[in-house]
Amino acid sequence: MDRILLLFGLCFIQIQSSFGCLPGYDVEREKLKEYLGIEWMRNGLEANADLNCNFAKPSQCMWKNMERRARLDSTDFFLFEKTDYTEFPPLKVGPGPTNVAQGERLLLTGDKKSEEQHAIFYSSPIPCQKGVGNLTFTYWVYNGARVEVVLLEDNPRGGYKIAYEKPYVNCGMFQLNSEGCHAEISPRETPFRLGIRAFDMANKEGSFVMIDNILYNSELCNVAIDLGQGFHSEPLATSAEGRSISSAADLNCENFGATCRWRGAGMQHWKRSSSVLPKELIYNLTGTQISPRSAYAIYYMEQGTKPPFDYLRSDVIDCQSMTENMLTFR
Structure with a gap:
C-alpha cells in the first residue's frame, strides 16, 4: 500500500505542474483507480452556485479554488470521482468513511514534496450572519496532512486576507469513519467568506487531503x-x-x-x-x-x-x- 500511495503522490506533482494527470501519465492514473477507486475529472471545477455542495453538480457549488495571485496558498483542489467499490485503507486514509459509494465525487489536493504545500477552497461572499453559523464537511487526510477552517475578508489592497478570528473547529481527528469536520462561525456584521484550508502537506512519499459534502447552516442578515x-x-x-x-x-x-x-x-x-x-x-x-x-x-x-x-x-x-x-x- 505504501508503494501505491507513493505513486499517488507522483500524480500530485503532475497535477500541479501540468494542470492535471494529462495524457502521458496513464500508469499513475490507473494506480489511483486500482487502489483507491477514484479518477480525476478533467475541468471538473471550471464552473461553480449554493454553499451546500456534494459536488454532484459542481456548477451549482458556490465555492472555488483560491486564485494564485492572492498568494495565500501554493496548490489547488481537484475534482475526482469514485469509480468502483474499493474501500479506502483504514488507519492510512481517514477519518472519513472508508466505504465511499460508487459515483460519489470529492475534492483532492496533495503533493510529493518536502516543502510545505497548502490549498484553500473558499466560498462566495456572505454579507452578514445572525447568530452562530455551522459549517460541516467530510474529509480524509494521509501522511501528516491536516485541515482547518478559516474566515476570509477583503483586503483593502486587493484580494483577500485571513481573518484573525479563528472559528471553533472539531474535526474528529481520532475517530475513524467520523461524520466529518464541524466549525462554529460566530455572528458577523461585515461581509466574509468561508475557507477550507489543507496544510502540512510536506512529505516526499506524498500526502493529501480530500473533502466532500460541504454544508453551511445559518441565518443571514436581511441585507x-x-x-x-x-x-x-x-x-x-x-x-x-x-x-x-x-x-x-x-x-x-x-x-x-x-x-x-x-x-x-x-x-x-x-x-x-x-x-x-x-x-x-x-x-x-x-x-x-x-x-x-x-x-x-x-x-x-x-x-x-x-x-x-x-x-x-x-x-x-x-x-x-x-x-x-x-x-x-x-
Whole structure:
C-alpha cells in the first residue's frame, strides 16, 4: 500500500505542474483507480452556485479554488470521482468513511514534496450572519496532512486576507469513519467568506487531503441596498400587451411611460423610477459615475432571492429582415 500511495503522490506533482494527470501519465492514473477507486475529472471545477455542495453538480457549488495571485496558498483542489467499490485503507486514509459509494465525487489536493504545500477552497461572499453559523464537511487526510477552517475578508489592497478570528473547529481527528469536520462561525456584521484550508502537506512519499459534502447552516442578515432616502418608485405600467409591432421604432422606449412596448414577464415586478441614485452606489456597482437619465426601469432583488427571475421583454416582432439590426440600451 505504501508503494501505491507513493505513486499517488507522483500524480500530485503532475497535477500541479501540468494542470492535471494529462495524457502521458496513464500508469499513475490507473494506480489511483486500482487502489483507491477514484479518477480525476478533467475541468471538473471550471464552473461553480449554493454553499451546500456534494459536488454532484459542481456548477451549482458556490465555492472555488483560491486564485494564485492572492498568494495565500501554493496548490489547488481537484475534482475526482469514485469509480468502483474499493474501500479506502483504514488507519492510512481517514477519518472519513472508508466505504465511499460508487459515483460519489470529492475534492483532492496533495503533493510529493518536502516543502510545505497548502490549498484553500473558499466560498462566495456572505454579507452578514445572525447568530452562530455551522459549517460541516467530510474529509480524509494521509501522511501528516491536516485541515482547518478559516474566515476570509477583503483586503483593502486587493484580494483577500485571513481573518484573525479563528472559528471553533472539531474535526474528529481520532475517530475513524467520523461524520466529518464541524466549525462554529460566530455572528458577523461585515461581509466574509468561508475557507477550507489543507496544510502540512510536506512529505516526499506524498500526502493529501480530500473533502466532500460541504454544508453551511445559518441565518443571514436581511441585507438591503440603500437607494437613498429620496428614492421613490411605482409599478411599471406600459402599453405592452404582447401585440405585434408594425415597425422597429415601436420598441423605442426612453422613459418607460404609457406608450412603451416593453413589460415584465410577471414572475416578479419591474418598477419605474426617476429618483436620483446615490453616486457612491452607482460607482460601487458599475465602477463609473454614469447614472440613469430621466425615468428608468428598475428591478430589485434581495440577497438570497431564488429563481426564476423576471426579465424585461418586448412586444412581438413578427419578422426581421436580413439587414443589420441593432438593439441598444443603457
